[in-house]
Amino acid sequence: MQKKYKGIAAILLLSGIAACSPALSDSEKSVQKEPEESLKTTLLKVGKADAIILQSKGQTMVIDTGEEDDGEELIGFLKDQGISYVDALIITHFDKDHVGGADTLIETVETGEIFLPDYTGSHTEYLDFMDALEQKNIVPHMLKETEEFELGEASVLIDPPHSYDAGDSEDPDNNFSLITTVTHGKNSLLFMGDAKKQRIREWLPERAAGSYNFLKMPHHGVYNKALPELIDSVSPEYAVICSSDKNPAESETLNLLEQMNVQTFQTKDGNVTILSDGKTLECSQ
Numbered sequence: 001m002q003k004k005y006k007g008i009a010a011i012l013l014l015s016g017i018a019a020c021s022p023a024l025s026d027s028e029k030s031v032q033k034e035p036e037e038s039l040k041t042t043l044l045k046v047g048k049a050d051a052i053i054l055q056s057k058g059q060t061m062v063i064d065t066g067e068e069d070d071g072e073e074l075i076g077f078l079k080d081q082g083i084s085y086v087d088a089l090i091i092t093h094f095d096k097d098h099v100g101g102a103d104t105l106i107e108t109v110e111t112g113e114i115f116l117p118d119y120t121g122s123h124t125e126y127l128d129f130m131d132a133l134e135q136k137n138i139v140p141h142m143l144k145e146t147e148e149f150e151l152g153e154a155s156v157l158i159d160p161p162h163s164y165d166a167g168d169s170e171d172p173d174n175n176f177s178l179i180t181t182v183t184h185g186k187n188s189l190l191f192m193g194d195a196k197k198q199r200i201r202e203w204l205p206e207r208a209a210g211s212y213n214f215l216k217m218p219h220h221g222v223y224n225k226a227l228p229e230l231i232d233s234v235s236p237e238y239a240v241i242c243s244s245d246k247n248p249a250e251s252e253t254l255n256l257l258e259q260m261n262v263q264t265f266q267t268k269d270g271n272v273t274i275l276s277d278g279k280t281l282e283c284s285q
Contacts, residue, residue, distance in 0.1 A: 185278020
C-alpha cells in the first residue's frame with residue numbers, strides 16, 4: 001500500500017509540474033529548431049583598406065587582406081572564429097591596401113585556391129606575397145576569364161577586366177580590379193574592389209541586370225561619375241565603405257547613397273557584419 005501511495009503522489013506531482021509549465025508558443029518552438037544554413041560576411045575595421053571574410057557551411061573565403069600591418073589582425077579574426085583553413089583567397093588588385101597582409105595569411109594559415117588579376121604589381125607588398133606563394137609552392141589562378149565556384153551554400157562569380165592593358169589609364173591597378181558576386185539563395189552581394197569609372201562602366205552592361213542586396217562600395221568611397229549609374233543599376237539595400245577617420249568617404253558619395261535610400265556603414269566605425277539566411281539579409285555594426 002505504501003508503494004502505491006508513493007506512485008500516486010509522484011503522478012500528482014508530475015501532473016502539477018506539467019500544469020504549471022506554460023506551453024511553448026509557435027514562435028518559441030521555431031527558436032528551438034536548428035538554424036538555417038547562413039552566409040556570414042565580415043568587413044574588418046582596418047583603416048582605408050579592404051579585408052573581408054565570408055563564411056558558409058564550414059567554408060571560408062577572404063577578399064583582400066588590408067595593408068601589411070593588418071595581416072595579424074586578419075589572422076586574429078580567423079583564429080577567433082575557429083578557422084584554420086581558408087578555402088579561397090581573392091586579391092582584387094595589387095595596391096598595398098589590398099594585398100598588404102596576404103603574405104602573412106599565406107605563411108600562417110593553410111590556404112586553398114587563390115585568385116588574382118593577371119598583371120604584375122610593383123609594390124613591395126605584392127613582391128612579398130609572390131615570394132610567400134613560391135615558398136609554399138602555391139600556383140595562383142591568374143584570371144583572364146570569369147571564374148565560378150561554390151563556397152558552402154553560396155555561389156561565387158569573379159569577373160576580371162576585359163584587358164590588362166593600362167593604355168592611357170591614370171590608375172591602372174584600380175581599374176584592373178576583380179569584381180566578385182556572391183549569391184546565397186535569393187540574396188546577392190557585390191564586391192567592387194577599387195573599380196573606378198572605366199572599370200564600372202565596363203562591368204555594368206554585363207552583370208547589373210538584377211538587383212543586389214549588398215554593395216561593397218568601390219575605392220573607399222571616393223566619388224566618380226559612374227557611381228550614380230552603378231547604384232541605380234544594382235539597387236542595393238545596404239552599402240559598406242572601407243574607410244578610416246583620416247580618410248572617410250567623400251561627402252558627395254555619402255549624399256548620393258542617402259538620396260538613393262541605401263543604408264550605409266563605414267568600417268571606420270567598427271567591423272561590419274552581414275548575415276544571409278538565403279531569404280533575408282541583415283547588416284549590422
